[in-house]
Amino acid sequence: MDRRQLLSFGAVAALLPVVTSASAQDSGKVAAADPAVTQKPLLPPLESFPIWPKGKMPGAEGVTVKEEWILRNPKAGDPNDTAATHVAEPILMVRRAAKPNGAAILMIPGGGYVRVAVSRAGGLSDKELADAGTTVFIMTYRLPNDNWGSAQLAPLQDAQRALRLIRHNAAKYSIDPNRIAVMGFSAGGHLAGWLSESFERESYTPIDAADTQSAKPLVTGMFYPVMTMLAPYAHTGSVKSMFPDGATDEDKKKVSLEFNLPKDMPPTFLAHAGDDKTVPAENSLILYQALRAQKTPTELHIFELGGHGLSGQDYTTPWTAFAKRHGLWG
Numbered sequence: 001m002d003r004r005q006l007l008s009f010g011a012v013a014a015l016l017p018v019v020t021s022a023s024a025q026d027s028g029k030v031a032a033a034d035p036a037v038t039q040k041p042l043l044p045p046l047e048s049f050p051i052w053p054k055g056k057m058p059g060a061e062g063v064t065v066k067e068e069w070i071l072r073n074p075k076a077g078d079p080n081d082t083a084a085t086h087v088a089e090p091i092l093m094v095r096r097a098a099k100p101n102g103a104a105i106l107m108i109p110g111g112g113y114v115r116v117a118v119s120r121a122g123g124l125s126d127k128e129l130a131d132a133g134t135t136v137f138i139m140t141y142r143l144p145n146d147n148w149g150s151a152q153l154a155p156l157q158d159a160q161r162a163l164r165l166i167r168h169n170a171a172k173y174s175i176d177p178n179r180i181a182v183m184g185f186s187a188g189g190h191l192a193g194w195l196s197e198s199f200e201r202e203s204y205t206p207i208d209a210a211d212t213q214s215a216k217p218l219v220t221g222m223f224y225p226v227m228t229m230l231a232p233y234a235h236t237g238s239v240k241s242m243f244p245d246g247a248t249d250e251d252k253k254k255v256s257l258e259f260n261l262p263k264d265m266p267p268t269f270l271a272h273a274g275d276d277k278t279v280p281a282e283n284s285l286i287l288y289q290a291l292r293a294q295k296t297p298t299e300l301h302i303f304e305l306g307g308h309g310l311s312g313q314d315y316t317t318p319w320t321a322f323a324k325r326h327g328l329w330g
Contacts, residue, residue: 042079043121046093051139051161058157058204059150063088072117083117084140090158092165093118093138095126100174101133103181103328106163106217108139108195110186112226113155113241116140125316134329135173137166141191145244150204152242152255157204159195160215168210181328182217183319186279186308187238189225193257193287196220196266219326220268221319224276224308227283228256235279258290267297267326271315273306297326 052058067088072081107126109118118138126136139162142154150157163180170177184192199216206212226238229252239247242255253259268291272284281302291298299322306313323329 040078040080043119045120046095046122046138048091048093048120051090051092051158051165053207056207057089059148059154061149063146063148065146069120070115080119080121082119083111083115085115085143086146087116087140087142090139090141090162092162093120093122093140094173095122095130095136095138096173097130097133097135099133100135101329102174102176103134103179104137104166104170104173104175105129105134105328106137106139106159106166106180106182106192108141108159108182108184108188108192110184110188110226112235112237113143113145113187114237115143116188135175137162143241145241153203155191156194156198156201159191160198160201160203161211163195163215163217164210164213167213177213178218179328180217181219181221181323183221183223184225185223187226187235189222190227190238190257192220193222193225193227193268194255196268197257197261200262217266219323219328220266221271221323222268222284222287223271223315223319224273224279224310225270225283225287226279227287228258229253230256233280233282233286235283258286261290261294261296263294265291265294265296267322269299269319269322271301271303271310271313271319273303273308273310273313275305276308278308 065086065088068085069082070085071079072083109116111117118140122138126138129136139158141158142148144152144154148154163182166180167177182192182195195215196217199214226235228234229239229242230249243251270284270288272281274281284300284302288298288300299318301315301318303310303313
């Protein structure tokens with residue numbers, strides 16, 4: 001990825017909304033399109049495949065949730081601006097690179113662990129990356145308050161399996177299996193960080209050859225992430241979704257990233273806005289301090305403005321430079 005391509009990706013992604021990064025507090029109410037609003041065209045869906053083989057998803061016994069795809073803003077007239085609720089079959093959507101450069105990114109959307117805010121057609125960020133040669137995989141994941149037998153572990157299981165599948169199928173997508181990064185937004189940032197610090201954890205019993213692969217990303221990008229589950233800086237919606245029946249601080253610490261960092265945590269990039277009223281910037285500040293204390297390569301950008309979503313801020317240019325420095329791009 002050359003400098004021109006990096007700047008193009010960063011500038012465009014900063015100016016336009018990123019479909020795969022959603023506010024952690026967005027409503028999950030099912031809504032139909034407003035017939036009075038001019039509708040944008042429905043874009044074709046990306047190719048996709050299930051993360052788990054049929055009948056092999058851990059903790060699925062007796063779970064009867066019905067997956068729904070809803071419009072995030074029915075009055076906006078964009079049928080592509082959607083979210084998945086009650087995810088029953090997590091999938092990987094693939095944005096293939098026209099001229100693969102060997103790099104791949106697993107993108108994890110947000111949604112407060114209440115839903116997964118993502119379009120079946122993908123978004124601007126993954127398109128820009130693919131145009132520059134990077135193959136992008138966008139995942140949906142199970143939500144912890146849907147009574148999965150694995151409870152809080154369900155999204156982590158999906159993320160581990162997703163990264164292993166990407167690595168296992170590297171040849172199919174012209175990917176270097178050693179050059180796979182993860183990017184996560186909002187609650188998806190928490191899941192990206194959780195994956196990155198839990199790559200050696202056996203969260204489920206291996207089921208096939210894909211599970212012999214490492215679940216460790218080369219480099220991690222976390223954007224306005226939920227990080228801690230402890231007051232006073234926790235995003236209360238994510239905590240309620242993660243622990244619908246309540247939890248002790250000790251239980252919350254088990255899924256608070258700052259308490260569980262391995263010494264070989266991947267290089268980690270963090271970006272947040274100081275005026276984020278949904279997920280306080282202290283989430284990134286605290287994690288940065290913890291990473292720095294153990295000498296994990298890390299970089300933090302706190303923008304004065306941008307709110308939850310870093311609107312109008314070019315956070316992708318420093319991220320791509322960081323990822324390139326740590327080997328994602330040659």
